[in-house]
Amino acid sequence: MSDFVKLDKLTLAYGDVVAVPDLSFSIGKGELVALLGPSGCGKTTTMRAIAGLMAPKSGSIHIDGRDVTNLAPSKREVGLVFQSYALFPHLSVYENVAFGLKMRKASNIRERVEEAIASVGLSDFTNRLTPDLSGGQQQRVSLARSLVVEPKVLLLDEPLSNLDARLRLEMQLVLKDIQRRTGVTMIFVTHDQSEALALADRIVLMKDGVIVQEGSAEEMYNAPRTRFAADFFGFENIFPGDDGQDRAWRPGAITLGDGPFEGQIRGMSFGGDYRTYVIDTERGQIKGAVRADLPSYKEGDKVRFDLPMAQAVALDAG
Template sequence: MSDYVALDGLTLAYGKTVAVEGLDLSIAKGELITLLGPSGCGKSTTMRAIAGLMTPSAGRIVIDGRDVTRLPPSKREVGLVFQSYALFPHLTVYENVAFGLRLKSAPDLDAKVRDGLATVGLTEFADRAPRDLSGGQQQRVALARSLVMEPKVLLLDEPLSNLDARLRLEMRMELQRVQKETGITMVFVTHDQAEALALADRIVLMRDGAIEQMGTPEEIYSAPVSGFAADFIGFETILPDGAGGGLAWRPGAVVLGSGPNQGTVRGTAFAGERREYILDSPLGTIKADTPAGAAPLEIGQSVAFDLPRERAAHLARLD
């Protein structure tokens, strides 16, 4: 894989507080990378550095073979889409998309704006004001505004977090379509594992300013390397294996109603197609799911359970 974007030994700090330290990351041209992790892990800080919104205290940033570490944002050929849309309320959709092109006195402005609106499916909304659009439509305008500038890299900072669940799904699919059609290199920042799994070619899971694990969505989902990675990606029962590592089960992998172990139901919740349970047991806290149609268990009820080894993920370390 050739490096289209390369972060070499990147260290980023806010005053004396180091947010990212010694980060190395290579991104291929046309790849969609997701920076995933909890608040404070360094994902948005890394994105801001690529955009030129903060200067590294060490390391360098290379885009398409050019060292841009000390260049201002306007010289990096990078687009940025915010979670807040950042549209100009007094301008029409057309003028919002045209704004950056006008600043650059770009040739063929009208054709580029029309193409940008067509790409995100908003041709018929060109004359509307942002206030007359839904949240999803406003986010599409923000996306078109970045795309028409023909950036080498498009950075998206939690772009779906302000949308309701249905719009989030629609925009997720829209981003996938646009990325595949345009072939643009994207860096997508999120704390939402479902978004990362659905969108990314590769996921970069971050923790405390460093990369905890990197791989395809399938690799991250099925083979977490640590207790932190397993917990973040949805393995809710994690037990030591006696050899310094651990075993992790998703709730649906735990078998209730039979098995060699015994637990007591401490909590229960109806979750649509399934029921969720929390069990207290000599092994520790166990989280399990059953189909919603199964006979419900009551709080305080004793229940047998099994943790099949073949359905567990092996963790190299528990921390």
């Protein structure tokens, strides 16, 4: 992988409080990478440093072979899409998208703006004021405004978190389509593992400012290496084995109704196609999910279950 974006031993701090210590990773040209993790893990801080919105205490940032560590944001050739859209409410869609080009005194502004607006499917809304648009449409305007300046890297800060479930899915498709058509390198910050799995070529999972694990969506989903990563990707049942190694199962991997173990139903949640049961057992509390069309259990029922070893993931310490 070429180091199109390279962070080398980057340390980021707020005053005397270090948020990201000694962080190093690289992103290839045209790659779509998710910085994933819970609130306070350092993902947004890292993105702000790449954008030039905060200066590192130490380390370096390179984009396309150029050291941008001490450059102003406007000199880095990056685009930034904010969670809050950050649009000008008194300007039309066209004027919002054109703003950056006018500030740069660029040429062919009308042609470039119209092309950017078309690329996000808003050609029929060119003259509309942004407060008159839906949340999904405003996010598209924000995307077009960032893309029109032809950035080398597009940074997206929790870009879909303000949208409802239907619009989030719609915008996931828009982002994937834009990335495929333009080939722009994208880095997006999210706390939502399902969003990262759906969008990213590669996921960088962070905790306390440190990279816990990175890999493709398939690698992260199927082979988490630590308890933290396993829990983040849905392996909610984690138990120590007789050999001293922790093993993890997803709720859907637990066999309910038969098996060598017994527990008592503590509670149930209905999720459409599946019912998820919380079960008190000698091993501790576990979660088991079964298809909703199968016989159901009620609170207090005794139930037998199995933890199939073929469905377990062995975890490293940490």
